[in-house]
Amino acid sequence: MSLTVVGSIAFDSVRTPFGERERMLGGSAVHFALAASFFSDVHVVGPVGDDFADEHVDLLRSRGVAVDDIEHIAGGRTFFWRGHYEIDMNLAHTDDTQLGVFADFEPKLSEESRSADVLFLGNIQPDLQRRVRGQCAARLAALDSMNLWIETTRDSLIEALREVDCALLNDSEVRMLTEEPNLARAARKVMELGPRIVVAKRGEYGAVLFTPDAFFALPGFLLEDVRDPTGAGDSFAGGFLGYLDMQGMAALSDGALRRAVAYGSVLASFNVEEFGTERVARLTEDEISERYEALRTMTHFEVG
Amino acid sequence: MSLTVVGSIAFDSVRTPFGERERMLGGSAVHFALAASFFSDVHVVGPVGDDFADEHVDLLRSRGVAVDDIEHIAGGRTFFWRGHYEIDMNLAHTDDTQLGVFADFEPKLSEESRSADVLFLGNIQPDLQRRVRGQCAARLAALDSMNLWIETTRDSLIEALREVDCALLNDSEVRMLTEEPNLARAARKVMELGPRIVVAKRGEYGAVLFTPDAFFALPGFLLEDVRDPTGAGDSFAGGFLGYLDMQGMAALSDGALRRAVAYGSVLASFNVEEFGTERVARLTEDEISERYEALRTMTHFEVG
Numbered sequence: 001m002s003l004t005v006v007g008s009i010a011f012d013s014v015r016t017p018f019g020e021r022e023r024m025l026g027g028s029a030v031h032f033a034l035a036a037s038f039f040s041d042v043h044v045v046g047p048v049g050d051d052f053a054d055e056h057v058d059l060l061r062s063r064g065v066a067v068d069d070i071e072h073i074a075g076g077r078t079f080f081w082r083g084h085y086e087i088d089m090n091l092a093h094t095d096d097t098q099l100g101v102f103a104d105f106e107p108k109l110s111e112e113s114r115s116a117d118v119l120f121l122g123n124i125q126p127d128l129q130r131r132v133r134g135q136c137a138a139r140l141a142a143l144d145s146m147n148l149w150i151e152t153t154r155d156s157l158i159e160a161l162r163e164v165d166c167a168l169l170n171d172s173e174v175r176m177l178t179e180e181p182n183l184a185r186a187a188r189k190v191m192e193l194g195p196r197i198v199v200a201k202r203g204e205y206g207a208v209l210f211t212p213d214a215f216f217a218l219p220g221f222l223l224e225d226v227r228d229p230t231g232a233g234d235s236f237a238g239g240f241l242g243y244l245d246m247q248g249m250a251a252l253s254d255g256a257l258r259r260a261v262a263y264g265s266v267l268a269s270f271n272v273e274e275f276g277t278e279r280v281a282r283l284t285e286d287e288i289s290e291r292y293e294a295l296r297t298m299t300h301f302e303v304g
Numbered sequence: 305m306s307l308t309v310v311g312s313i314a315f316d317s318v319r320t321p322f323g324e325r326e327r328m329l330g331g332s333a334v335h336f337a338l339a340a341s342f343f344s345d346v347h348v349v350g351p352v353g354d355d356f357a358d359e360h361v362d363l364l365r366s367r368g369v370a371v372d373d374i375e376h377i378a379g380g381r382t383f384f385w386r387g388h389y390e391i392d393m394n395l396a397h398t399d400d401t402q403l404g405v406f407a408d409f410e411p412k413l414s415e416e417s418r419s420a421d422v423l424f425l426g427n428i429q430p431d432l433q434r435r436v437r438g439q440c441a442a443r444l445a446a447l448d449s450m451n452l453w454i455e456t457t458r459d460s461l462i463e464a465l466r467e468v469d470c471a472l473l474n475d476s477e478v479r480m481l482t483e484e485p486n487l488a489r490a491a492r493k494v495m496e497l498g499p500r501i502v503v504a505k506r507g508e509y510g511a512v513l514f515t516p517d518a519f520f521a522l523p524g525f526l527l528e529d530v531r532d533p534t535g536a537g538d539s540f541a542g543g544f545l546g547y548l549d550m551q552g553m554a555a556l557s558d559g560a561l562r563r564a565v566a567y568g569s570v571l572a573s574f575n576v577e578e579f580g581t582e583r584v585a586r587l588t589e590d591e592i593s594e595r596y597e598a599l600r601t602m603t604h605f606e607v608g
Contacts, residue, residue, distance in 0.1 A: 205509040217523035258605040292608040301562040304596040
């Protein structure tokens, strides 16, 4: 079992009502890889620039993540995002985005990354997602996307969706992509584009899983401290796909998919408790198991 | 076991992306009473005007609701609300509100209404809620409110909260009332004002129950057809308190409260499927049981 992720490896400068950080290690591939590392062997694919030091991947290495396919682009700058959150932390305000080395990134996967069982195409330009998909034989491929790509590269995104088994999108993006206001109907329309599994992420409100046969809705784990939501969606995807990879390919049963959503939710809940990767960096397997059970307790009710 | 509700008995004119209706029977007391009538004996308290004909309460009567405390105010007009919803049906846009007979309403409860076990103070001016509370010996009293009263009669609302056991509010109102952006913390602050049970309603995202010892989160039942959300919160309250009344006062266990939230959610889900009271008017107990089980299936996941 192994898992490849392509996505941004970034420096994030973030301000929330609870503090701020300058140039933290972040990006979709980083948040995803850290979360997935509790379940599977993870390979990260993505570019970094001259401002990226070897020590920046120490955290990934310490979690056993393979960093050989993090490509150093000489003369380039690492992807940079600056954003802030107001009191309603479901909404990120972007103040600056510098694509840097991502502008001309041409992904080349190593043999190890190519032969992974599971592939996650983080939120990057959909043609780039397709070029990675084409190199990887993964039996389970998933993608994330965002409003920017729905608006600017819609046709490419629809092509990319054809080539994956699973779409992990925010609920507003599921609606926007399909121009259908009802989430359940919108998710069916996404399925008609290709993916047989659609997960609609709802921020603090949790997530909904749609498959051809069933749906499953889970509220977000209730927290008293939410300090920085950046990366929560990627941590969710990491927990979700990491768990599925750990279960093996035979495990795409309804029950396994539901448990995967719950693990995704657990990882996302830790992600938001502190800034950037701070909380997940010192997370333990016991804490994950404990919160998984707390989430079950929080959502359980008996027959009527 | 019996249940008294005070609240608006109204004519609602509503437009949504799926149609419109003129002067439908509505109001918080009506939606609440219909939902609660599947579980308990319900008494409705509230004023109506000359434009309100006896036939308008036929629906309530057909569900066994006691309508003796619906007071006809000679020369008055029934409460009227006109509103519409855009594609995001979580948000109601009010176009017109005419208080009519509600402006000078002085509640007088009959002996039957006074002696109910459970009391629901629907979303009306908090001093009016307190005058009803003072007349009713109910061992379980709950209230709803809204942003208008938080903004204009905050002190009265806080007094009203002191006198009830349970607050049923939208999550945004829980935050606004306490000036605390985190829902879990905000709910604790509401508890400090009096109620030992707080239910935060989240529209399509479901509801969260807070008690001194636990919390329980439930996503909304996923529907492919949502035509008119008007009254959903009151139907939720009706299912929630109706079920608790049916269980008897000894039943305020954690398990019963959770099941009550689920029944509330089920009743709200039927409410929104059609306009006004149309769907609940022909609802059956079998349909309620069936959807309760569907909600359990929709939210169930196994140990990790």
